[in-house]
């Protein structure tokens with residue numbers, strides 16, 4: 001059995017939904033799948049705007065955006081569903097969801113305050129809309145499909161905006177409510193990203209969380225595979241929007257994939273991997289536009305699958321834009337213990353996570369997301385030493401298992417970057433990444449130079465492939 005997750009881009013239009021349904025139909029020939037969907041692309045962003053507008057009592061703006069969400073889904077069903085009766089029935093369901101959204105807007109507007117709890121409620125509508133339309137389209141095409149509200153099984157803590165599942169409760173519910181449907185031959189269509197507290201409050205798992213939902217559900221069902229269907233040929237050697245020659249990575253380890261996700265490769269949610277690793281379930285990242293392309297297999301044992309050696313091979317380059325460097329310089333560091341503790345305590349107090357770090361005897365350089373930067377944070381750091389800040393930088397990470405042990409990789413990296421002004425260099429503790437910081441205008445050059453060095457030509461054919469769309 002497999003869990004099939006379709007991202008926003010794979011269900012964003014009637015054409016994309018039809019394509020996704022045909023991919024599900026192929027899987028149904030083998031075994032009944034559990035289908036996990038994201039909201040149609042762009043809808044969650046719109047819901048975030050609606051939430052913000054409601055919170056600042058911009059009622060007209062929020063209602064206008066909600067109107068757009070309603071018409072988008074009404075148009076979608078109109079294009080997708082043929083039968084007049086089913087169309088009318090589904091239109092009523094869409095109207096009901098849209099009315100609930102409007103009610104929420106009015107409620108928040110009256111209170112004049114947007115809590116994290118209400119924000120999650122807003123954000124949950126995208127997946128409710130997309131799955132409602134998708135399940136109906138599947139039924140019309142003759143599939144034995146059933147819509148399930150994932151909030152009956154994805155039971156989470158009340159950390160709204162970043163909720164985490166209560167494993168045992170979820171596992172029991174999945175066994176009781178979803179397994180029998182699948183065993184009875186019904187394809188289950190449900191929502192990624194959202195969940196519910198035990199007392200029925202809607203939660204979300206964090207932006208991009210549908211991958212995580214799919215991996216969790218797959219692990220609770222002891223599935224053979226987790227399929228992440230997206231709009232590119234799997235995990236690639238770099239974001240194809242930045243490097244048009246990016247190649248598809250045929251196989252990679254769980255740790256490489258996790259590292260890439262944390263370091264900025266948007267194709268996977270960082271937490272996706274954990275539930276799959278625990279149960280050793282392979283994750284397939286596949287292209288819904290080219291379903292026959294091989295995509296990427298993420299597994300604990302890539303060597304067995306490819307028959308190729310993996311030692312010290314650079315697999316991919318990840319980029320995180322919108323970062324800033326904070327340099328803290330202090331003579332108090334010299335020969336004194338406890339300084340680092342004080343420094344990290346400041347970041348912990350302000351809830352800011354540090355991405356990269358490089359130290360010397362008298363100074364520490366760190367990178368943080370520019371959005372987390374605040375004058376209060378800098379004020380607290382100034383109590384420890386001289387502080388200077390560089391905004392508008394990006395981190396670039398070269399990722400691959402056992403990179404540290406491999407001869408020549410560092411030399412190749414530095415020669416590829418010889419014309420780029422490196423603001424900071426850092427080697428990840430995990431031995432699988434080497435990171436740099438460059439000024440934003442130099443990112444594209446730096447990344448393309450690195451890519452040319454490690455991935456151009458026929459290097460390691462079999463592990464890297466030319467994407468189906470550009471053959």
Ligand SMILES: Nc1ncnc2c1ncn2[C@@H]1O[C@H](COP(=O)(O)OP(=O)(O)O)[C@@H](O)[C@H]1O
Nearest residue numbers: 007008009230231234235236238239265266267
């Ligand atoms: N290393 C990478 N490999 C593949 N895609 C990447 C990588 N880094 C960034 N991306 C981007 O991630 C996008 C897919 O993620 P996302 O838009 O969240 O898809 P979905 O809607 O399917 O969840 C791709 O279109 C691609 O531009």
Ligand SMILES: N[C@@H](CC(=O)OP(=O)(O)O)C(=O)O
Nearest residue numbers: 007008038044207208209210
């Ligand atoms: N719709 C949610 C969850 C998600 O995972 O979306 P996608 O699979 O399209 O990245 C979001 O936009 O955050």
